[in-house]
Amino acid sequence: MAKKRSMKEWIIRMVLLLAGLTVAHLGVTLFMLTELGADPFNVMIQGLSSHLPISHGITHMSVCFLIILVLLFVDRSYIKAGTLVCMAFGGPIIDGFTILFSPLVNGTLPLTVRLVVVVAACVILAFGMTVVIQSDAGTGPNDLVAVVLSDKTDKKFGIVRVVVDVTFVVAGVLSGGIFGIGTLVCAFVVGTAAGILMPYSHRIVEAVLSHFT
Helix, strand or coil: CCCCCCHHHHHHHHHHHHHHHHHHHHHHHHHHHCCCCCCHHHHHHHHHHCCCCCCHHHHHHHHHHHHHHHHHHHCHHHCCHHHHHHHHHHHHHHHHHHHHHCCCCCCCCCHHHHHHHHHHHHHHHHHHHHHHHHHCCCCCHHHHHHHHHHHHHCCCHHHHHHHHHHHHHHHHHHCCCCCCHHHHHHHHHHHHHHHHHHHHHHHHHHHHHHHHC
16 A cells, blocks of 8 residues: 655655756757757647647647546546646746747757757756656656556656657647757657656655655
């Protein structure tokens, strides 16, 4: 029988989740500002929204809700409070970072500089995402796909994430999503970096939990 978590532990896990979410969305924002394409999930969202009478943001939220709905039937243990927190706070975090960093990172920078920013942003995104996952307080709805498949197939998360991202890219391109060289970089770097960084994120989360609980 699983040990029941105290309120204090849940609060610490949620704080870790929010910290990881903020770091991850810093990476997403920097990636988007380079104007070298959208990240794999948003390529798919762009493609879908181009065929629907609703905005990108509403399409994004609708797909996230659909993923959660499907998982409620598949295995509801993956749906936690943090999943809804990720959905609620992800957009505002990106909006805030966009205002802050748009004067520094934009499409007028040389291509080589923007590619370096994309790679750095992918690593930042991967690290933040792994902290969110290791917090065990919930996972971003789009990341749940890779988490669940990794658990159910007993395959390494990094490998599964690459496969999922490539699938998103193909689905997005076929449906008319915005695609660029940065999308390809993101599809292969984020999953790989996440696989490498996952053990380090686990140690950080466990160290924080052991210190405060």
